[in-house]
Amino acid sequence: MTDKFDAIVVGGGHNGLVCSALLARSGKQVLLLEANEQVGGAAVTREFADGYSVSACAHLLYNLQPSVTKDLKLSPALASENMTTVALDVDGEHVRIRGNSVLGAKEGDAETYKAFHKRMTRFADLLNTYFNKTPPRLTKNFKDLLTLGQLGFDVRRLGKTEMEAFLRLIGMNIHDEVVERFDCPVLKGAVSLDAVLGTHLGPRSPNTIMTYLYRLAGDHGRVASPMGGMGSVSEELARVARDEGVTIRTGKPVKRIIVENGRVTGVEAEDGERFDSLTVVSNADPKRTMMTLVGARHMETGFTRRMHHMRARGNAAKLHLALDGLPDIPGMDKNEYGERIVIAPTEDYVERAFNPAKYGESSPDPVFEITFPSFRDESLAPTGKHVLSAVVQYAPYELKGGWTDEARQEFESAAIRVLEEYMPDITQRITASELLTPADIEREFHITGGHWHHCELTLDQFLFTRPVYGAAQYRMPVDGLYLCGAGAHPGGGVSGAAGRNAARAILSREKAA
Amino acid sequence: MSVYEVPQGRLKTPFYDRMRAVDTINSWHEWKGYTTPDELYCGETEYFALRNSTGVFDISPMTKYRITGPDALDYLDRLVTRDMRKIKPGRVAYAVWCDDRGQVIDDGTIFHLKEGDYRLCSQERHMAWLTAAAIGFDVSIVDETHDVAGLAVQGPTTWSILNNMGLEGLEELKPFGLTHFDFEGTELMVSRTGFTGDLGYELWLAPEKAEALWDALFDAGKDYSMRAIGVHALELARIEAGYLAAYVDFLPSHATVRTGHTRSPLELGLGWLVDFKKPNFNGRRALAEEKRNGSTWRLVKLDIEGNKIADSAYIFGDSRAKKKSIGFITSAAWSPVCKQNVAIGTVRTPHGEVGSNVWVEVYYQREMHWNRAMAKATVVDKPFWFPPRRGATPPEPF
Numbered sequence: 007m008t009d010k011f012d013a014i015v016v017g018g019g020h021n022g023l024v025c026s027a028l029l030a031r032s033g034k035q036v037l038l039l040e041a042n043e044q045v046g047g048a049a050v051t052r053e054f055a056d057g058y059s060v061s062a063c064a065h066l067l068y069n070l071q072p073s074v075t076k077d078l079k080l081s082p083a084l085a086s087e088n089m090t091t092v093a094l095d096v097d098g099e100h101v102r103i104r105g106n107s108v109l110g111a112k113e114g115d116a117e118t119y120k121a122f123h124k125r126m127t128r129f130a131d132l133l134n135t136y137f138n139k140t141p142p143r144l145t146k147n148f149k150d151l152l153t154l155g156q157l158g159f160d161v162r163r164l165g166k167t168e169m170e171a172f173l174r175l176i177g178m179n180i181h182d183e184v185v186e187r188f189d190c191p192v193l194k195g196a197v198s199l200d201a202v203l204g205t206h207l208g209p210r211s212p213n214t215i216m217t218y219l220y221r222l223a224g225d226h227g228r229v230a231s232p233m234g235g236m237g238s239v240s241e242e243l244a245r246v247a248r249d250e251g252v253t254i255r256t257g258k259p260v261k262r263i264i265v266e267n268g269r270v271t272g273v274e275a276e277d278g279e280r281f282d283s284l285t286v287v288s289n290a291d292p293k294r295t296m297m298t299l300v301g302a303r304h305m306e307t308g309f310t311r312r313m314h315h316m317r318a319r320g321n322a323a324k325l326h327l328a329l330d331g332l333p334d335i336p337g338m339d340k341n342e343y344g345e346r347i348v349i350a351p352t353e354d355y356v357e358r359a360f361n362p363a364k365y366g367e368s369s370p371d372p373v374f375e376i377t378f379p380s381f382r383d384e385s386l387a388p389t390g391k392h393v394l395s396a397v398v399q400y401a402p403y404e405l406k407g408g409w410t411d412e413a414r415q416e417f418e419s420a421a422i423r424v425l426e427e428y429m430p431d432i433t434q435r436i437t438a439s440e441l442l443t444p445a446d447i448e449r450e451f452h453i454t455g456g457h458w459h460h461c462e463l464t465l466d467q468f469l470f471t472r473p474v475y476g477a478a479q480y481r482m483p484v485d486g487l488y489l490c491g492a493g494a495h496p497g498g499g500v501s502g503a504a505g506r507n508a509a510r511a512i513l514s515r516e517k518a519a
Numbered sequence: 520m521s522v523y524e525v526p527q528g529r530l531k532t533p534f535y536d537r538m539r540a541v542d543t544i545n546s547w548h549e550w551k552g553y554t555t556p557d558e559l560y561c562g563e564t565e566y567f568a569l570r571n572s573t574g575v576f577d578i579s580p581m582t583k584y585r586i587t588g589p590d591a592l593d594y595l596d597r598l599v600t601r602d603m604r605k606i607k608p609g610r611v612a613y614a615v616w617c618d619d620r621g622q623v624i625d626d627g628t629i630f631h632l633k634e635g636d637y638r639l640c641s642q643e644r645h646m647a648w649l650t651a652a653a654i655g656f657d658v659s660i661v662d663e664t665h666d667v668a669g670l671a672v673q674g675p676t677t678w679s680i681l682n683n684m685g686l687e688g689l690e691e692l693k694p695f696g697l698t699h700f701d702f703e704g705t706e707l708m709v710s711r712t713g714f715t716g717d718l719g720y721e722l723w724l725a726p727e728k729a730e731a732l733w734d735a736l737f738d739a740g741k742d743y744s745m746r747a748i749g750v751h752a753l754e755l756a757r758i759e760a761g762y763l764a765a766y767v768d769f770l771p772s773h774a775t776v777r778t779g780h781t782r783s784p785l786e787l788g789l790g791w792l793v794d795f796k797k798p799n800f801n802g803r804r805a806l807a808e809e810k811r812n813g814s815t816w817r818l819v820k821l822d823i824e825g826n827k828i829a830d831s832a833y834i835f836g837d838s839r840a841k842k843k844s845i846g847f848i849t850s851a852a853w854s855p856v857c858k859q860n861v862a863i864g865t866v867r868t869p870h871g872e873v874g875s876n877v878w879v880e881v882y883y884q885r886e887m888h889w890n891r892a893m894a895k896a897t898v899v900d901k902p903f904w905f906p907p908r909r910g911a912t913p914p915e916p917f
Contacts, residue, residue, distance in 0.1 A: 267798040302655020303597055306801045308619035311651040476619070483804060 011037040011253075013285040013512070016260045016299070017452070017491065019047025020287030023243035024074055025490040029287075030250035032513055035429050037281055038252055039273065041259035041452055046240030047289065048458075049500050055328040055438030057388040058380075061236035063324060063442070063451060064379055064458070064500050065395045066346065069224020074502035077406055078246050083233035085382040090345040091229075093196035094428045098337025101192045105226070109325050111190035118187050123227075124435070129172050130222035132160050137223060137496040137503045140511050141469045172443035176216050177465060178254045181209035181353050195350035198357075199373055200227070203397060204458035204498065206321040207484030208360030209353050213465045220463055224501055229346055233383055239500060259452075263288070263295070265304040269485035273299075284486050287508060291453050291460035292316060292473040297460055298454075300484060309483055312474035316467065318493070320444030320456030323401035325421055327394040328387070328438035332378065333429035344381040349374040349428060359400055366406035368417045371424055372398045393436075396421075403444035403455050414441055460493030468493060480511040486511055529554035532579035533729030538874060541747055548750070551644065551664075553580035556749035563855075565752035569715060570856050573745035575736065576753050578721065579729075582627075582644050583667050587636040588658035588662060595637060597800050598652050600784055600793040609633050611695045611710050615784045615792050616648075621809060622781035624648060625765055626789075630697055638663070650772065652801070668729040669750040672736065673719030673756070675906075676743045678914035681709070681720060684739035690913030696831050703731055708785030712740055714753060716760025718908045740744075743917070758852045758861060761820050761902035763787060766865055768818070768849045770862035782865070786816040806876040819871040820903065821848070821896040823860040827881045828853055829894065835878045836868055838893050845870045848879065854903055861903045862896070873900045 011034075015026040018040030042420055044050050048063035049364060066089075067082070074080065090104040102109040106123040108116045136157060142150035160168055175183065180201035184194040198209035201218035232239050244254060257428075259276040263286050272282040282312045288295040293316060302310045332343055350356050350373045359369040375397040380387035388392045398421050418441045425432045444456025453460060461473040470478050473493045480488045480495075490508035492498035530553045538556055546557040555577065557719070557860060568574050586595065596603040599614040606612040608631050615626040627641030639649075650661050672681065681689055686700050686709060696712035705728045715717035724732060737745065757764065765771050772781040783806060784793050793806055823829050829851040833844040846866030856862045870877065874897070881892045908915055 265798075268803070297655060304799055306619040306799070306804070307598070307648065307652040307654075308801075310654050314651075314654045465739055 011035045011283040012283060013037075013287055014039065014281055014283040015287045015289060015490070016273060016295070017047060017289030018045035018244070018254065018256065019289045019491060020240055020243055020500050020502055021491050021505030021508075022047070022287070022504040023240065024078065024187050025248050025287055025289070025509045026252045027078055027243065027247040027250045028506060028509035029512065030247065030252045036252045038247065038254045039275065039281070040254065040256045040258055043252060044237070045244045045256060046237055046454065048447070049236040049240045051235030051237030054326045058236065058326075058391070058393050058438065059235060059393045060326045060379065060393050061384045064236050065231070065379065065397070065448060066229045066375075066508055067236075067239070067500055068221060068227065068229040069499045069501040071138060071224065071501050071503045071506065074506050075319055076504060078243070080242060080246065082239045082242055085231045085233045085379065087230040088228045089231065090342070091196060092338060092342050092345050093192045094335070094347060094349050094351070095192045095337070096351060096427055099192070100337050101190060101196065103193070103196060105228070108193060110187070111193045111287050113189075115188050115190045115193055119193065122187055125168070126219060126222055127170065127226045128164070128168070129175070130219045130226065132164070132172070133241075134223040135160065135218055136469065137501070138507065140507055141472070141495050143424045143470065143479060144309050145340075157291070175205075177213050178215050179210050179212055180214040180218055181357065183215060184209075184353055189296065191352040194353040195356055196348050198353040199348055199350035199352070199375070202356065202360070203375060203399070204322050205463055206317070206319045206363065206457070207401070207462075207464075208357045210357050211477040216465060216468065217463050220497060223496075224499065229379060231379055231382065234385060235383070235408040236381060236500065257349050260299060263299045263487065264299070265300060265484055268304070270487045285512065287488045287490045287512065288487060289491040289505070291318065291457075291491060292477065293318060293454040294490060295489060296482065299484075300487065306483065309474070309476055312476065316473050317464070318455040318460060319456040319462070319463040320403045320447060320453070320458065321400045322458060323398045323417065323444065324442040324447070325394075325396045325398045325418070326440040326442075327396075327432075327436050329392045329394055329432075329435040330437050331390065331435055332381070332392050333394075333432040335429050343378045347374075347376040349376070349424060354495065363400035363402040366402055366404055368402065368413070368420070369407060370420050372400065372417075372421055374398055374421075376422070402444045403448070403457070405445075409443045409445045414443060417441065417443070430513045439494070448471075458492070459498030460491055461497075463497050468497075472497065480508040481515065510519045527828070533726035534577045534579060534670065534733055537733045538729055538747055539579060540734050546749070551579045551582065551642075555580060556750050558749040559747050562751035565746055565748035566855065568744060568746035569674050569748055569756055570717070572585050572676045572743045573672060573680055573740055574715075574748040574752060575745060576671040576673065577667040578671050578750050579667075579726075582641045583663050583669075584649060584802055585637055585661045585663050586658060587655075588898055589635070589636065590656040591635050591637055592660045594653060594656045594658045595639075596797065598649070599629070600612055600800055600806070602794040602797055603629070604908045606631050608632070608699055611697055611712050613695075613789075613792070615789050617784065617806070618772050619802060619805065620772070621783045621802035622775075623784055623787060624772050626763065630708075630710060631815045632697070632708070632829075643771055666726065667723055668726045668732075670722045670732065670736070671713055671715075671719065672722060673713045673715040673717055675718055675908055675915070676740070676915050679917045680736065680740035680743055682743060682916075684735050693912045694910050695900055699743065700716055702735075703728060707732070714760070714762055715756040716762065716904045716909060717756070717906060718911070718914050735876040747858070752908030755852050755854070756904075757860070758850045758863060759854045759857060759902070759904035761863065763818075763863070764850065768865075779815070782816060782818075783814065785809055786814045786818060786865075788818040811879040816846075816865050817868050819846075819864050819866055819877070820900075821862040821864055821879065822876070822899050822903070823862055823879055823896040824892050825881075825892065825894045826853060826860055827883045827892060827894065828860065829862045829879045829881045829896075832862075832882070833880045834864055834896075835880060835893070836870055838878050839883070840880055840893065840897070841880065842882075845877065857903045857905055860894075871898050873898050877902065
C-alpha cells in the first residue's frame with residue numbers, strides 16, 4: 007500500500023510533533039512515523055519498576071519556547087515551576103539558587119551572583135532571539151542579510167563594555183569565569199555543572215559559557231517539572247498534532263529515506279511498507295538521517311565528511327531509583343525535595359569527574375542533577391513511595407571496553423556511593439533501579455551517540471554551522487529533505503524551537519518556489 | 520668501507536639509472552618527490568624524436584591509486600563527473616573530479632583493469648579526498664605510486680617498435696583501450712593513452728622489471744631514432760595537444776585560497792565530461808546551478824598571429840587594450856609541428872566564443888630591452904595538433 011502525503015515526519019520526538027502540527031495547520035497532509043510504541047522520543051514517561059514511573063530521558067523543562075506554546079496553545083500542567091536549585095554540600099551547608107538570588111553562599115557571593123546573572127541573562131536573551139529564527143547564511147539573500155545585520159546590531163546594542171564582554175565570554179570556559187567571580191565552592195560547582203549538563207565538555211572546556219547561555223536562553227534558567235512526567239508534554243503535543251489532522255503511526259521504524267534523482271520521494275519502513283511524499287522531515291539526529299537513512303551515495307563528499315565528523319558523543323547517563331521512602335538529606339528542608347538538587351561540590355570536582363571521560367572511562371565520582379518527581383506528583387509512585395530521577399555524568403558513550411554488565415554495575419555503584427555521602431540512608435531505600443547509559447539512550451531513543459543535543463553544542467556546531475556547514479537552514483542538500491530535531495539549530499532540550507523553525511523554513515521555501 | 524645511501528632528497532624512479540646513462544646535460548627537477556629530467560641531451564631534438572619517431576618519457580612518479588571492492592564502481596561514479604558505468608573493463612577514462620562547489624580538484628585517468636578493479640592516475644596526490652569520498656562505501660583504496668613503474672612511449676613509430684618488441688596483437692588496441700602482456704614472467708599492462716595528442720602507449724609494470732623493459736624497448740627501436748625525453752619536450756607536445764596541466768591551466772581547488780581562482784569543468788572546456796544524467800556526483804548541484812546561470816570563465820585555445828610566444832600575456836577584447844583585460848594566457852608555445860603560435864588561456868564570459876578574435880599583449884625582450892606587441896588571436900575549437908594517426912586502428916606501420 008502506498009499513501010501520498012504532503013509531508014512525512016520521521017520520528018515523533020517533541021520537535022517532530024511540533025513540526026508536524028504546524029505543517030498540518032497550514033493545510034498539509036502530514037504523516038508522522040515513530041519507531042517506538044509511544045510518541046515523544048526522549049521526552050516520555052514510562053514505568054521502570056512495578057508501580058514506579060519516570061521521565062525516561064529528559065526530566066526537566068527549562069527552555070520550552072514561548073513561541074511554541076503560543077503557536078500551539080500549549081499549557082502543560084506543571085508539578086512545580088521556577089524550581090530552586092539546591093546545591094548540596096557534604097557538610098550540610100547547602101546553597102540555594104533561584105533566579106538571581108543565592109542563599110547560603112559565602113559573603114559577597116550573593117551580590118556578585120546577581121550581577122553575573124544579570125549579564126548572563128542579557129546575553130542569553132540576545133541568543134534566544136535567534137533561537138526562533140532560521141540562522142542566516144552569508145549570501146546575497148536579503149532576508150539572510152537582514153538577520154545577520156540584526157545580529158550584529160543586537161550585539162553592538164549591548165553597549166561597548168557589554169559587547170566586548172559578550173565577544174570575550176562566548177568562546178570562554180565557565181571555570182575561569184566562576185573562579186574569578188565567586189568564593190563559595192558549592193556555588194562555583196553548581197554553575198559549572200549547569201554549563202556542562204548533557205554535553206561532552208568539562209568546566210574547563212572551551213565555549214562552556216556558551217552552553218551555559220544556551221541553558222539560560224529558554225527561561226532565564228528557570229526549570230519546571232511537568233505533571234505526569236515529560237511524557238505528558240509529548241502527549242499534549244500529540245493531541246494538538248492529531249487535532250490539526252496529523253496522521254501519527256507508532257511502532258513504525260523507518261528503514262530508509264528514499265532518494266531518486268537527487269530528491270526525496272518518500273520513506274520505507276523496516277517492515278517494507280512505503281510512504282510517498284516529496285517532502286520528508288527528519289526528527290532523527292543528523293548522522294542517522296544522512297548517513298544511515300539517506301546514505302552517503304546520495305550526498306557529496308565534502309558534506310558527507312562534515313556529517314561523518316560531526317561530534318555527538320553522549321556523556322550523560324540517567325539513573326532511576328525506586329525508593330520505599332524519601333532518603334534523608336541532612337541540612338535540607340522537607341519541602342525542598344520538590345526542588346532541583348545538584349551534586350557538584352566544587353568546579354574542580356566537576357572537571358575531575360570529566361577527566362576519565364576524555365579517555366573513555368566513566369567517572370568514579372560523578373556529578374548529579376537530581377529530582378524527586380513523585381514528591382509533587384503522586385501518580386508516579388505508589389503511595390508513600392518515591393522516585394529519584396537523576397542525570398549522572400560522566401558516562402562516555404564510547405566507553406573503553408564497551409558498556410558491559412560489569413561496566414554498568416561499576417558506574418551505578420559509583421553513583422550510589424556518591425549519593426550516599428549526601429543521603430546516608432539511600433541504599434536501604436532502593437527497591438529497584440535502572441541505569442540508562444548513552445548507549446542505552448541510543449538504543450532506546452534511536453539517538454546516535456546517545457547525546458541530548460543530537461550534536462555537541464560547541465561554537466563550531468552552533469548557529470550558522472549547526473549541525474554542520476551547509477545544513478544549518480533545516481534544508482539538507484537532497485531536495486525535499488529537512489531536519490527538525492535537536493541536531494538542527496538551535497539545539498536540544500525540550501524547547502520545540504527546532505521543530506517550529508523547521509516548519510516555518512519548509513513553508514516559506516514552498517511559498518518562494 | 521661502505522656508505523649507506525639514506526633515502527633523502529629526491530627519490531629515483533626505477534628508470535633513473537637508464538636515463539642517467541643517456542643524460543648529457545644534467546638538468547633535473549622535482550616531481551612529487553621524484554627527480555625527473557628537464558632535458559637529457561637537447562629539448563628540441565627530444566621533441567622532434569617524439570613528433571617524428573618515438574619519445575620515451577618516464578611517468579613513474581605519476582600518482583596511482585588502486586581502487587577495488589564491491590562499491591568501486593559506485594564510488595568512482597560519485598567521485599568523478601562522467602558516467603563511469605560506460606567504462607567497461609579494458610577501457611581507460613579521462614576524468615575530472617570536483618569538490619562540493621563544483622570546482623576542479625584535479626584531472627586524471629581511470630583504468631578499468633578488470634571487472635571492478637580500477638587504477639586512478641593523476642598528477643597530484645589525493646589520498647585525503649579519496650578517503651573522505653569512501654565514507655559510506657565498501658571500497659579499498661591503496662596508493663601504489665611506488666609499486667608500479669610507468670613509461671610513456673609516444674610518437675608515430677611507437678606501434679612498430681612495440682610490435683618489434685614482441686607485443687603481438689597490439690594493433691587492435693583502440694585509443695583509451697588497455698591490454699595485458701607477459702613480459703619476462705611479469706604482467707605488463709599497455710594502454711593506448713598519453714599526454715602528447717599523438718599515437719602512443721603507456722607501459723606499466725612492476726619496478727623490478729623496469730630496466731629490462733627499457734632495454735627491450737630501446738633494443739626494438741634501435742633503428743628508429745627513438746629517444747628518451749624530458750619534461751620540456753613533453754610540455755611543448757601537451758600544449759600542442761591542448762591538454763591541461765594542473766597548477767598551470769587550472770589550480771587544484773584544494774590548493775586554492777582565494778575564491779574565484781578555481782575553475783569548474785564547464786569553465787575548462789570539459790563540459791563533455793560532466794554527465795548531468797547521473798543523479799549524484801561531487802559538485803553536481805553547484806554545476807547544475809552554474810549551467811543554469813552561466814559560467815564566469817571560459818578556457819580558450821588561441822591561434823596567435825606572429826611568432827612571439829605569448830607567455831603569461833593579458834588578453835584584451837580590443838587591439839588597443841583600452842578596456843580592462845578579459846583574461847590571461849596560462850600556457851603558450853611556438854609549435855614547430857603546426858608552424859603556429861599557440862596558447863591556452865582563460866577569459867571571462869561572454870568573451871572567447873569559438874571563431875571570435877581577441878588581442879594578446881605580448882612582452883618580449885631584445886638584447887635586454889623589453890618590447891610590447893598586441894597580437895591578434897583567433898579562438899579555435901580543436902586541439903592544435905590532432906593527426907589522424909592518433910586514432911587510427913590499426914596504426915600505420917613504419
